[in-house]
Structure formats: structure tokens, C-alpha cells
Amino acid sequence: EPEVTQTPSHxxxxxxxxxxxxxxxxxxxxxxxxxxxxxGQKVEFLVSFYNNExxxxxxxxxxxxxxxxxxxxxxxxxxxxxxxxxxxMYFCASSYTADTQYFGPGTxxxxx
Amino acid sequence: xxxxxQSPQNLTAQEGEFITINCSYSVGISALHWLQQHPGGxxxxxxxxxxxxxxxxxxxxxxxxxxxxxxxxxxxxHPRDSAVYICAVISGGSNYKLxxxxxxxxxxxx
Numbered sequence: 001e002p003e004v005t006q007t008p009s010h011x012x013x014x015x016x017x018x019x020x021x022x023x024x025x026x027x028x029x030x031x032x033x034x035x036x037x038x039x040g041q042k043v044e045f046l047v048s049f050y051n052n053e054x055x056x057x058x059x060x061x062x063x064x065x066x067x068x069x070x071x072x073x074x075x076x077x078x079x080x081x082x083x084x085x086x087x088x089m090y091f092c093a094s095s096y097t098a099d100t101q102y103f104g105p106g107t108x109x110x111x112x
Numbered sequence: 113x114x115x116x117x118q119s120p121q122n123l124t125a126q127e128g129e130f131i132t133i134n135c136s137y138s139v140g141i142s143a144l145h146w147l148q149q150h151p152g153g154x155x156x157x158x159x160x161x162x163x164x165x166x167x168x169x170x171x172x173x174x175x176x177x178x179x180x181x182x183x184x185x186x187x188x189x190h191p192r193d194s195a196v197y198i199c200a201v202i203s204g205g206s207n208y209k210l211x212x213x214x215x216x217x218x219x220x221x222x
Contacts, residue, residue: 041214
């Protein structure tokens with residue numbers, strides 16, 4: 001069964017460094033999403049992406065964040081200058097239509 | 113801003129029991145999702161509802177749009193059902209943004 005994959009599974013970085021989190025959505029899906037979950041807290045929506053552009057973003061998704069679909073398969077989330085409070089699990093998801101979303105296993109980001 | 117509340121926060125049951133998890137939200141929605149998060153962190157979508165009732169195996173989800181309330185039921189619960197169950201809504205006016213509840217931690221003992 002097709003699945004969403006994410007790499008790396010765990011990323012450790014120093015505060016102020018740039019990180020890129022990678023996702024490979026299910027191949028015929030058209031909608032792509034990033035979420036984050038700070039340890040012990042609820043999942044939060046970051047951004048949705050459709051037709052090669054951001055369709056919706058949350059207040060969390062400020063200028064430090066960007067998304068890209070560079071090659072038609074990967075879907076990346078870049079954090080330009082990481083802060084301690086960016087430490088969280090980041091989930092990518094994809095869907096064929098704007099309904100059932102399929103989640104990746106997540107990337108745990110630790111900012112030191 | 114839509115507030116999503118789930119109850120109970122924690123639920124412990126004996127194998128075989130009928131489980132109900134509740135979700136209420138404050139603002140009109142276009143759809144509601146029930147998700148399951150395993151101890152390792154992975155998230156699986158269980159249902160998407162915009163009205164009525166859906167059933168998948170031992171899981172049943174219902175939604176009452178007028179009362180802004182949804183329930184997830186598990187019949188004949190099993191220890192492998194132990195997980196966090198999360199309700200998330202797409203508010204009217206948004207196409208994609210899911211607003212999540214805090215989740216209900218279900219533990220089913222053998």
C-alpha cells in the first residue's frame with residue numbers, strides 16, 4: 001500500500017541553523033500539508049500546498065518557514081534560522097482530494 | 113477560531129468493553145476527522161465526516177452538525193486499540209486547515 005515517507009526520522013541542530021525536512025507524498029496525491037506537534041501538546045496545522053503554491057497557512061508559519069516541491073515528488077519544509085521552540089515532531093501529509101489525509105511517520109526535530 | 117474539545121482526556125477500559133470518545137467544537141465546520149496516534153507517534157486517519165454516521169469494522173463515528181458534536185465508538189475493544197484518538201475539524205471558510213483537539217488517551221487492558 002502506498003505511504004507517505006519522511007526523512008530524516010530525527011534531526012538534531014544548533015539554534016540559528018537552517019534545516020530542511022523532506023517528505024515524499026503518495027504519488028498521485030495533489031494536496032500536501034505540514035503539521036507539527038510539540039511534545040505533550042496537540043497537533044498544529046502549519047501549511048497546505050496545492051497546484052505548486054501555498055493554499056493556506058497558519059499564524060505559526062512565519063517568514064522563517066518555507067515549503068517547496070522542487071522536483072514533483074519531494075515536498076520540503078525549510079526552517080531558516082531554528083529556535084529552541086521549533087523543537088517538535090513535524091508531520092507531512094498528502095491527499096488526493098481535500099478529504100482523507102495520509103500522514104507520514106514524522107521527523108523529530110531537536111534544536112539545541 | 114474554532115475550539116475543539118475532547119472528552120474524556122484519558123480512558124481505561126477492559127477488553128471487550130464498548131468505548132465512546134466525544135468531540136465538540138465551537139464554530140461551524142465543513143468536515144470532521146477522527147485520527148489515531150500510536151505510541152510511536154504515527155498518525156492514521158480513521159474517518160472523515162460531514163454528516164451522519166460512518167462505520168469501519170469495530171469503529172463507528174457519528175456527527176451532529178446542529179449540536180456541533182461528534183462521537184467515536186469502538187465496539188468489543190481490544191488491547192491493540194490502545195492509542196491516542198484525535199478529533200480534528202475543518203472550519204467553514206477553510207478548505208484545508210485542520211484544527212486539532214488534544215486527544216483522548218485510550219488504554220484497553222486484557
